[in-house]
Amino acid sequence: MKIITQPSTINAAGSPPKTIEEYVGAVNSRSDNLSIARMRSPRGWSEPGQRPEFDEYSVVLAGTLVVETENGIHAIGAGQAVFVEKGEWVRYGTPHEGGAEYISVCVPAFRPNLVHRDGG
DSSP: OOOOOOOOOEOOSSSSSSSEEEESSSSTTTOOOOOEEEEEEOOOOOOOBOOOOOEEEEEEEEEEEEEETTTTTEEEEOOEEEETTTTTOOOEEEEEOEEEEEEEEEEEEOOOOGTTTTTT
């Protein structure tokens, strides 16, 4: 057993800045299998599109997370979740008042070299 007493703060892509607190993952627990992080994203935050090499599950705790895929734009509200499969193109944003707070789980763990953001 291992108790994780606090998360590590990770720099986020996009602007304005959002807060990523990784509880489990490559940085905080040295885990390659999966990562679990709490995201706090302000109104107006967006990041470049990406085609990651990991599955990503996000549970929205508050606000609205907007998820753009090749199949459309989807507003994921508090109490809802979204699953984006590895290899699928996706862009995340929080354009609405209040932004969003959500938990993301990546399998395998999030690593910058696995994201493959648009534009390099």
